[in-house]
Amino acid sequence: MHPVPCRVRSVVRELDDTFTLDLEPPSDGWSFVPGQFTMLYAFGVGEVPISISGDPGDPTRLVQTIRAVGPVSDALTSVAVGDVVGVRGPFGTAWPMELAEGRDLIIMTGGIGLAPLRPAILHTLEHRDRYNNVTLLYGARSPGDLLFAEQLQQWRGRFDLEVLITVDHADRTWRGPVGVVTSLIGRASFDPETAVAMVCGPEIMMRFTIQELERAGMTEDRLFVSMERNMKCGIGLCGHCQLGKFFVCKDGPVLSCAAMTGACWTREV
Amino acid sequence: MSEVFDLLVEHPFFKGMSAEQVRVVADTGTPVSYREGQTIFSEGGHADACWLLLGGDIALELQTPGHGPQVMQTLHAGEILGWAWMFPPYRWHFDAHVHSDTEAIRFDGPRLRDAAEADPVLGFELMKRFTRILVDRMQSIRIQLLDVYSTPR
Numbered sequence: 311m312h313p314v315p316c317r318v319r320s321v322v323r324e325l326d327d328t329f330t331l332d333l334e335p336p337s338d339g340w341s342f343v344p345g346q347f348t349m350l351y352a353f354g355v356g357e358v359p360i361s362i363s364g365d366p367g368d369p370t371r372l373v374q375t376i377r378a379v380g381p382v383s384d385a386l387t388s389v390a391v392g393d394v395v396g397v398r399g400p401f402g403t404a405w406p407m408e409l410a411e412g413r414d415l416i417i418m419t420g421g422i423g424l425a426p427l428r429p430a431i432l433h434t435l436e437h438r439d440r441y442n443n444v445t446l447l448y449g450a451r452s453p454g455d456l457l458f459a460e461q462l463q464q465w466r467g468r469f470d471l472e473v474l475i476t477v478d479h480a481d482r483t484w485r486g487p488v489g490v491v492t493s494l495i496g497r498a499s500f501d502p503e504t505a506v507a508m509v510c511g512p513e514i515m516m517r518f519t520i521q522e523l524e525r526a527g528m529t530e531d532r533l534f535v536s537m538e539r540n541m542k543c544g545i546g547l548c549g550h551c552q553l554g555k556f557f558v559c560k561d562g563p564v565l566s567c568a569a570m571t572g573a574c575w576t577r578e579v
Numbered sequence: 580m581s582e583v584f585d586l587l588v589e590h591p592f593f594k595g596m597s598a599e600q601v602r603v604v605a606d607t608g609t610p611v612s613y614r615e616g617q618t619i620f621s622e623g624g625h626a627d628a629c630w631l632l633l634g635g636d637i638a639l640e641l642q643t644p645g646h647g648p649q650v651m652q653t654l655h656a657g658e659i660l661g662w663a664w665m666f667p668p669y670r671w672h673f674d675a676h677v678h679s680d681t682e683a684i685r686f687d688g689p690r691l692r693d694a695a696e697a698d699p700v701l702g703f704e705l706m707k708r709f710t711r712i713l714v715d716r717m718q719s720i721r722i723q724l725l726d727v728y729s730t731p732r
């Protein structure tokens with residue numbers, strides 16, 4: 311499967327090291343489901359998996375949010391409007407939007423983990439009547455590291471979405487909570503017997519979060535995480551992204567904790 | 580029974596304790612309120628109390644040279660402030676700064692310690708609850724120290 315060349319329509323600098331690209335899809339548009347990713351190719355440098363962070367209801371835009379951590383992401387975050395990048399995909403499994411219908415939904419995320427969950431949030435807001443209480447619990451490093459800060463502000467203004475934000479460190483000018491994201495669980499309104507939780511962030515944060523959600527009464531069949539493993543082919547052929555019995559590119563990235571039992575937190579190879 | 584007892588007996592923190600045990604704890608408690616900007620205690624000061632927060636927000640802070648007070652954690656309604664009253668040398672490890680007007684029950688530390696010494700069953704019930712707070716805070720601080728959201732380079 312070859313990369314499709316896509317022109318960069320806009321570049322938004324979200325944080326010092328994090329940028330959102332809006333890519334022009336091929337003429338028939340991109341359809342994707344929340345949770346999926348693409349393999350983004352910086353020509354001459356390399357290819358990496360990046361989650362789609364845009365609106366699943368709008369196939370005319372392929373929106374991806376990238377943090378510069380190494381050679382490929384550096385190249386992808388240095389592109390300008392009009393440049394061309396290669397795209398393969400979309401690949402991978404979806405957040406369980408249907409399972410969550412008629413139930414309370416907890417969306418728990420930290421750092422750049424908000425990007426892979428933004429399509430799920432946008433989908434929920436677009437079909438708000440299908441869900442009961444919807445709560446976004448978001449943890450960031452500091453007040454200056456809040457991703458999509460403007461949009462978070464808009465979401466906080468809504469009556470049909472509870473948004474709780476905490477940061478790991480702050481000075482007194484920050485009026486909100488300080489502490490790890492799990493410290494927000496007690497303030498969220500959800501029925502642990504039936505609610506569905508979608509969790510995305512650094513792996514340590516996800517492990518800690520799953521433990522705390524289980525302590526709050528949730529069971530692993532209703533807990534979902536988005537796993538990250540280094541990838542090469544993106545289509546289940548090379549085995550590079552193996553996590554226990556799963557290939558993250560094909561069986562994931564979104565996996566239920568029940569399915570992952572045993573393989574759950576296998577260390578990266 | 581007292582107003583404090585009525586509050587405690589319904590509170591998840593005291594769930595599982597007998598009415599008599601809750602009454603002994605309630606007898607050491609007094610309703611208090613603090614205004615935004617007040618300091619409830621300061622690092623190094625004598626730890627002689629703990630609080631059940633009923634409303635408002637408290638910031639636990641550390642003074643850092645050149646950077647002023649840094650907030651390590653905030654506590655909110657329903658949470659317990661203060662565990663240092665339980666362990667010698669009974670000194671506070673942080674400053675507790677009132678972020679927004681706060682209502683609380685203040686428990687007298689020495690009286691709680693005496694009650695726990697006199698009745699080891701009550702003492703163990705309290706120890707289990709305060710140890711849970713300590714474990715939770717230790718876990719949280721570990722994660723914060725790992726700085727998991729920083730850029731891996």
Ligand SMILES: Cc1cc2nc3c(=O)[nH]c(=O)nc-3n(C[C@H](O)[C@H](O)[C@H](O)COP(=O)(O)OP(=O)(O)OC[C@H]3O[C@@H](n4cnc5c(N)ncnc54)[C@H](O)[C@@H]3O)c2cc1C
Pocket residue numbers: 347356358359360361362375376377378379380381382383384422425426537538539540541563731732
């Ligand atoms: C399914 C999936 C979805 C992803 N979605 C996004 C996304 O939406 N936005 C985004 O910015 N990134 C995302 N990533 C992560 C991204 O693919 C990697 O960061 C990629 O390795 C960057 O390549 P690089 O060449 O720039 O850096 P590399 O040379 O691969 O890595 C540079 C440094 O970063 C560390 N590192 C790489 N990836 C991670 C990671 N995931 N967590 C912690 N440390 C890491 C490496 O160990 C190394 O020290 C996703 C990964 C997967 C598997």
Ligand code: FES
Pocket residue numbers: 540541542543544545546547548549550551552557558559560
């Ligand atoms: S990346 Fe090749 S099998 Fe998953």
